[in-house]
Amino acid sequence: MRLEDELKTSRFMDDVHKAQLNILFSAAWLRARLSASLKPLGLTLEQFNVMRIVRGHHPEGILIKEITSRMLERNSNTTRILDRLEAKHLVTRTILPHDRRERLIMLTEAGIEQLLAVDRSWQKNNPHTAPWTPEEAQLVHQLLDKMRE
Structure with missing residues (x-):
């Protein structure tokens, strides 16, 4: 659905403003969809994010500080999230012998x-x-990366 229809307005300061609002709206929309698909599995977005990061370092594992630096939500409490994942038996924590x-x-x-x-x-x-072709997806990546430069 078009942004104008979702927000019930066609008034924007300019195309850049409209694009920024569209990014914010789309991020919230995607977040809600992902949250809804995780809920029946007993996971939050933050827990899924941590598990996704750890999966990228499977089977060797990853340090907590490295997980924290890779989080989508930088304000998340990684230790608390890991406590919950460990209670669900989804991750393990091992003390390192050289740095307890x-x-x-x-x-x-x-x-x-x-x-x-x-x-x-x-x-x-x-x-x-994400009904994009691989080329369209690459363009989205490039534009979003450019925005954050």
Whole structure:
């Protein structure tokens, strides 16, 4: 649906303002869709984000400080999120022998299965969320990267 229809207005300061509002609106829309697909699986967006980061370092694991630096929401409490994931037996924390203050985070088998379930659920329930060609997706990446420069 067009931004004008969603916001019920056609008045914008200029095309840049309209594009910025569209990015904000679309991010909130995508976040709501992803949250809805995670809820039946018992995960929050923040928990999924941590698991996604840890999956990228499977099977060797990743340090907590590295997870924190890669979070989409930089204000998230990584330790609290890991506490909840560990209580669900989705991740493990191992104390490092050379630095007892640091913990190595790894996915459990249950965590890997949970991420596969998330992937299946997302693909099944949201096939239309990114109806782009590979070239269009690349253009979106380039424009968003340019905006953050």
